[in-house]
Amino acid sequence: MFEITDIKIEHLTEAVGIEFDKPRIFWRCKCNLWEAKQISYDIAIKCDGNIVFKKFRESDENFCTIDTLLQPFTRYDIELKVCNNLEEKTSAVSFFETGAMGNLSGKWITYDKAPDGVSVFGKNFKAEKQIKSARLYITAQGMYEAHLNGKRVGEDFLEPGWTSYNSRICYRTYDITEYLAKDNTIEVTVADGWYSGMFGFFHKRNHYGDKTALFAMIRLVYADRSVQTISTDKSWYVTSSEVTSAGIYEGETIDKTGEKQPIVNAVEKEEGIDKIVARNCEAVRVVEWLKPVKAVKRGDVIIFDFGKNVAGIVQAELSGKRGSAVVIRHGEVLDTDGSIYTQNLRGIAATDTFILSGGKDVFIPSLTYHGFRYIEVTGLENCNSYEFTAIVLSTAYEKSGEFTCSHEGLNKLAKNIECSQRGNFLDIPTDCPQRDERLGWTGDIQVFGDTAAFNGNVMPFLRKWLVDVAKETTPEHGVPNTVPDIVAIYPEDIIPGISAGGTAVWGDVAIVLPDMLYKVYGDKTVLKEQYPLMKKWVDYVIARTDKKGLWRCDYQFGDWLSLEKAETGDERQGATDVYLVANAYFANSLKILAESAKTLGNKDDAQYYSDIYKKVVASYKKEYVDNDIKLITQTACVLALVFDLAGDRKGQVIQKLVQNIHDHNDHLATGFAGTPHLLKVLSENGEHELACKVLLNEDYPSWLYQVNMGATSIWERWNAMLPDGSIPDTGMTSFNHYAYGAVGDFLYKYIGGIKAEDTGYKKILIAPKPCDRLNYCKTRYLSPNGEIISEWKCDRKNFELEVVIPFNTTAKIVLPSGKVEEVGSGKYVFKD
Ligand code: BGC
Numbered sequence: 001m002f003e004i005t006d007i008k009i010e011h012l013t014e015a016v017g018i019e020f021d022k023p024r025i026f027w028r029c030k031c032n033l034w035e036a037k038q039i040s041y042d043i044a045i046k047c048d049g050n051i052v053f054k055k056f057r058e059s060d061e062n063f064c065t066i067d068t069l070l071q072p073f074t075r076y077d078i079e080l081k082v083c084n085n086l087e088e089k090t091s092a093v094s095f096f097e098t099g100a101m102g103n104l105s106g107k108w109i110t111y112d113k114a115p116d117g118v119s120v121f122g123k124n125f126k127a128e129k130q131i132k133s134a135r136l137y138i139t140a141q142g143m144y145e146a147h148l149n150g151k152r153v154g155e156d157f158l159e160p161g162w163t164s165y166n167s168r169i170c171y172r173t174y175d176i177t178e179y180l181a182k183d184n185t186i187e188v189t190v191a192d193g194w195y196s197g198m199f200g201f202f203h204k205r206n207h208y209g210d211k212t213a214l215f216a217m218i219r220l221v222y223a224d225r226s227v228q229t230i231s232t233d234k235s236w237y238v239t240s241s242e243v244t245s246a247g248i249y250e251g252e253t254i255d256k257t258g259e260k261q262p263i264v265n266a267v268e269k270e271e272g273i274d275k276i277v278a279r280n281c282e283a284v285r286v287v288e289w290l291k292p293v294k295a296v297k298r299g300d301v302i303i304f305d306f307g308k309n310v311a312g313i314v315q316a317e318l319s320g321k322r323g324s325a326v327v328i329r330h331g332e333v334l335d336t337d338g339s340i341y342t343q344n345l346r347g348i349a350a351t352d353t354f355i356l357s358g359g360k361d362v363f364i365p366s367l368t369y370h371g372f373r374y375i376e377v378t379g380l381e382n383c384n385s386y387e388f389t390a391i392v393l394s395t396a397y398e399k400s401g402e403f404t405c406s407h408e409g410l411n412k413l414a415k416n417i418e419c420s421q422r423g424n425f426l427d428i429p430t431d432c433p434q435r436d437e438r439l440g441w442t443g444d445i446q447v448f449g450d451t452a453a454f455n456g457n458v459m460p461f462l463r464k465w466l467v468d469v470a471k472e473t474t475p476e477h478g479v480p481n482t483v484p485d486i487v488a489i490y491p492e493d494i495i496p497g498i499s500a501g502g503t504a505v506w507g508d509v510a511i512v513l514p515d516m517l518y519k520v521y522g523d524k525t526v527l528k529e530q531y532p533l534m535k536k537w538v539d540y541v542i543a544r545t546d547k548k549g550l551w552r553c554d555y556q557f558g559d560w561l562s563l564e565k566a567e568t569g570d571e572r573q574g575a576t577d578v579y580l581v582a583n584a585y586f587a588n589s590l591k592i593l594a595e596s597a598k599t600l601g602n603k604d605d606a607q608y609y610s611d612i613y614k615k616v617v618a619s620y621k622k623e624y625v626d627n628d629i630k631l632i633t634q635t636a637c638v639l640a641l642v643f644d645l646a647g648d649r650k651g652q653v654i655q656k657l658v659q660n661i662h663d664h665n666d667h668l669a670t671g672f673a674g675t676p677h678l679l680k681v682l683s684e685n686g687e688h689e690l691a692c693k694v695l696l697n698e699d700y701p702s703w704l705y706q707v708n709m710g711a712t713s714i715w716e717r718w719n720a721m722l723p724d725g726s727i728p729d730t731g732m733t734s735f736n737h738y739a740y741g742a743v744g745d746f747l748y749k750y751i752g753g754i755k756a757e758d759t760g761y762k763k764i765l766i767a768p769k770p771c772d773r774l775n776y777c778k779t780r781y782l783s784p785n786g787e788i789i790s791e792w793k794c795d796r797k798n799f800e801l802e803v804v805i806p807f808n809t810t811a812k813i814v815l816p817s818g819k820v821e822e823v824g825s826g827k828y829v830f831k832d
Contacts, residue, residue, distance in 0.1 A: 017173020106231025522760015752779025
């Protein structure tokens with residue numbers, strides 16, 4: 001068997017309406033032969049049956065750049081042939097379609113006076129002739145849902161997603177050929193969304209503008225090849241919707257009894273359409289449907305439990321008394337008395353209200369979203385029938401990793417990590433999906449990025465977000481703490497001393513993510529695209545350093561939410577010197593930047609940053625490693641080890657770390673900065689059993705404590721919930737925060753043992769590290785070259801490892817005894 005399993009365009013499976021200058025085609029093959037390699041590929045790109053690009057290459061590279069001028073609004077068919085080292089050939093086809101590429105026409109339209117409730121922009125139009133194909137190019141200043149002839153267009157939610165709207169806003173392309181008749185009506189409901197809705201922990205509105213607006217362009221291609229375009233302009237109408245209010249934090253009210261308001265004319269905005277760009281990444285879609293697993297009546301309300309903590313909305317199918325209201329409140333956990341707990345939402349309503357028509361109604365509040373596991377429903381006494389379904393929303397990235405082992409608690413932990421990734425990958429990487437934040441906190445994804453890339457193909461998603469990070473990073477303020485940045489817009493509200501950006505660990509996202517994407521996907525593009533951003537961040541820090549080359553000013557989050565607070569007394573920043581944390585990450589960023597400069601062939605920069613790196617490492621050692629007073633926390637030791645800053649004191653630092661863990665009764669005490677590295681550092685430094693002990697602790701503080709407390713996602717704080725089920729801090733407690741889920745990387749790469757030895761997993765390292773309390777583990781990872789499997793079982797005497805190495809790669813196998821084997825593709829069993 002030899003076959004091409006998938007073809008991707010710029011890492012995307014679906015590529016309609018994309019805009020890349022010279023898109024690259026990537027592919028993966030499967031072959032059941034040992035040591036099989038690609039010898040050549042032959043690719044043809046056709047447009048209407050005519051070849052526009054052709055390339056044959058004797059190469060093992062599994063991508064090809066389409067180096068030809070592409071036309072807008074055009075479908076290109078891909079024909080790919082691959083030949084392996086046994087001269088077997090296989091072929092596959094796919095396609096992509098270009099977007100407008102600068103050829104959008106039309107106006108932003110809005111209204112003079114807002115109609116009551118959420119506005120609907122509409123237009124009636126005729127298809128003059130027989131249609132060959134039709135597309136809708138659409139975006140909104142607000143959050144939209146489009147209907148064509150009464151049918152919802154596409155499967156996406158929360159469009160147009162969130163970008164730095166002051167610089168760019170994404171349009172989406174929909175194939176609407178099947179939706180059309182001779183006489184047609186398009187109606188687009190546009191709610192406030194991120195554009196003008198209440199957003200951010202200051203509860204302010206109108207971050208980008210105070211009126212919603214729509215841009216749409218319908219392009220009809222007739223059978224005779226003539227083209228008709230219908231774009232938004234003043235000929236469109238505006239009316240009101242059955243959605244009487246919708247806000248991301250507030251929730252949605254849908255009134256099925258209402259009569260439409262009189263229609264008014266749309267008004268064209270002065271603003272041009274030049275900020276509208278193609279989406280070039282996956283949208284938010286339904287990734288799961290959940291039925292309640294339990295319903296409990298408490299007085300007038302019924303509480304439904306959907307079994308896991310997710311981001312999304314609840315669809316309600318209701319029939320009952322006309323005009324009566326069914327009200328749904330959302331919560332992640334129950335209070336100790338069994339009521340729904342909402343104090344951690346920090347004052348936002350997160351409530352959907354449905355007004356019944358009297359007939360059978362289906363309510364889908366698609367212009368908001370919530371973070372919830374439970375709903376509390378009021379008003380069901382007026383219903384003859386009801387049914388609730390949770391619609392789980394997430395950016396629809398391709399799933400790529402899976403971890404299972406003989407420990408049920410760890411399996412649950414792995415699931416919880418993925419659940420929090422799904423719940424916080426909603427067009428941007430957010431901190432949490434429930435309270436008055438849901439912001440693109442840069443530090444959270446900085447620490448979680450590696451784990452995320454194992455769970456899913458996150459290249460398009462993070463690549464898109466990094467564009468906004470770059471747009472909003474300035475030499476004056478560095479990388480914002482949240483991107484898109486709506487926090488810095490209100491400097492007067494920022495807590496004195498706390499900046500809206502330029503903070504270590506958070507700002508280091510500018511370095512860590514491009515580097516991670518390069519290493520995981522073996523694709524230099526993002527590194528190249530974001531090299532100026534990487535430099536900007538490091539230069540920002542350099543400008544703030546003292547004579548010793550250290551950064552010792554500005555507000556820092558430190559080892560955020562660490563449990564060691566003795567020294568500083570600060571509840572949230574932990575006890576590790578915040579500038580120790582800042583400089584450890586600074587050193588790491590300098591090192592990565594110097595390496596990246598080298599990778600990109602920029603020798604001068606490589607030299608410049610590596611010189612500064614050396615100076616920082618030397619100063620760091622004197623200030624933070626040689627000085628025992630600074631090495632009082634687990635995180636201080638972890639950072640010195642993980643970023644290779646301990647020099648000749650490495651042995652002592654390891655001892656200190658181990659002692660500190662013992663002093664904590666073999667438990668962790670780390671926060672955002674230290675946690676992602678803690679177990680790896682132990683494992684790499686001869687303390688693998690201790691790492692596993694910390695990992696497998698069942699009591700507080702630990703990952704499995706949460707699991708044992710019934711968590712279905714990752715908590716923001718180790719002590720988010722106490723053993724009696726009470727919640728100690730209502731001010732900042734989310735039950736769906738992926739940051740501490742960064743331990744996933746340890747599960748997959750150390751326990752499971754799958755690592756990249758070379759960029760893009762072209763060379764794989766399989767080095768599983770079993771431990772006393774585990775006797776089986778299976779880890780799968782769909783790498784850019786195909787699926788890797790590492791499956792091991794062991795008892796006290798024997799260790800057996802079965803691996804699957806994909807086509808066109810090689811692997812180094814390191815068995816627990818230290819024995820090394822080198823193999824090509826295939827399936828192998830090793831005993832140790
Ligand atoms: C967020 C975090 C974030 C932090 C920054 C919190 O409110 O939820 O996850 O990184 O603030 O300190």
